[in-house]
Amino acid sequence: MSTADLVADAVVKRFAGHVAVDSLSFSVAHGSFFSILGPSGCGKTTLLRMIAGFIAPDSGDIAIGGRSMRDIAPNRRPVNMVFQQLALFPMMTVGENVAFGLARRGVARAERMRRSQAMLERVGLGQAAAKRVDQLSGGQRQRVAIARSLVLEPTLLLLDEPLGALDLKLREHMKIELKQLQAAFGTTFVYITHDQSEALVLSDHVGVMNQGRFEQLGPPQDLYYRPQTPFVASFVGANNRIVGRITRLDHESVELTTAQGWSIRALKQGAMSIGAAVEGFVRPEVTSLGRTEAELPRGQPWHSGEVQSLLFDGANSAVLLTERVTRREFRIALPQTGQFSDLKPHEQVLFSFDPARAVCFPARAGAAGQDG
């Protein structure tokens, strides 16, 4: 564990009887980009604020750079934070903002100016030192906020959904920029977000958080291809959820049959027996579409449905079907070739998927009756 910049050990935080962070343990390796992904209210902000030192854990310990942070105030931790609304100081110039932390450390004025100017140049804002904060664009402010933290050379940089306030185009651009900045500085980043695409694109490791716990922790590819819980399967990427009971079972795959009698095959994930309530997940991207059986890949069981609507979104286009037996919605990604762009509502089509790329979990308590 000598290379771990952040180690959380059984960290617990309760608010008025409700458990915000539930006995969480994890470690973040030096120089990596770690994301905490979860819906709002999952406890990720609480966790980040505990790492920054604004709130103290009820029990457990957080160590940064190998040193326990118990009873260490935020201004004494080797951690800096990029706030959700950035929190740049409007009463100061851009240069003064970046030099603020250095001034607090007692760095002499000339040295302060030199280092903040050098940092601004590294983030591409060499000309902006004398500007007021409100003269900058959203993306430039973002870079100032990061520069203001990185100039202090923290062990850990915390980022609290910093892209949330930006418009879509800028957000896409800033994602790439953040990744490049992290690679260039080599600082360990801990990033929290509810946007799965941000987490997947940016991170080396992602912790998917739900109700104060990590559902799964691993590289983005694992979360996408090998989700370990139904929550991860439905939260990371798009998924069709099919609820039913086990009708056939072998050592690695199962047959799931819905209440209406539709059967699909999927990989088994977790212990289950015949008749057990389960949830299956099939990604729109792994599903093939065809007007005839011959158009579908050979050897895959096929299903049929009726076109409900066509969702054109360039490369992310999809079609919504009504599955024939269950009359439930089923989403299928359209191929990039534009092959099925002429589909019409109410058209009957066939679809199939590789059972090895669909997963089946034991149903979560209280979730069995819901449909996906």
Add this chain to the structure above:
Amino acid sequence: MASAPTQVAAGQARWHGRFLVILLLAPAVLWLGALIVLPHVDLAILSFRERVGPRQYVASLAEYKTFFTEPLYWHVFVRTAVMSVVATFLTLLLAFPMAWIIAKIAHGRARSTLFILCLIPFWVSETVRTLGWMILLRESGVLPSLLVKLGVTSVPVELLYHDATIMVGLIYASLLFMVIPLISSLESLDNALIEAAYDLGANGPAVLRTIVIPHAAPGITAGCIVVFMLTLGSYLTPTLLGGKNSQWFTEQIYTQFITRFNWEQGAAFGFLLLALSTALVMIGLKLTGQRFGEAMRRA
């Protein structure tokens, strides 16, 4: 000519609109004109003349000259200014933590309760409030007898008629006028800025100096201007709590007008006080780099 009636109607509407504006402005204009501008013009004329015989006056600067040649007036004038500056500063020091608690720490009910507690003393008139202080502080009053009972003093001491007493009365009377602009300027301070400053290594005093005070500066300026003006021009508090020793400049003006019946001198003193307060406010703004308009918007 179908448009003729609509033109007439439009003209009428415009006239109605203008009439309404005049009507709404009338009280303010009358107030300013009759009660502020006219008396001041009259006082200005009075201050620039000298009585040379019964009902005989000549234009002169004699009244202003008296002020500069008579050390008593000059002394009272400077004393009033210094005491007012000190009172304003002490009010700021006392009001800032109060405003901070109300704006940043208290929530919901506690917050409105605290605010009402600040407001309650002002439901009573200034006279009654000042007389209340006299009951507490005079030799036979509550506090001196309490001090005797507790064994702090062997005989009751007179707590009235000291400079400190005047100061207490002045601060008490002006606290609210400092607290309100401070609350509004502290409320608008984003807590994330304070957290960000801590996160970047600042300690409490550094956050106060670099983030809180620069942000609250317009509110501080507004509060200081209002309190300074109120203190400089107050009459009742220094007179009742300071007695003969108070030597407040407004008392000199009162004496000239009422006791001496020397309206010319009183008018000149009035204008000197106006010039003094304006000059000190201007110097204060210049020193802190604040602008009057900005501060008044916050107030």
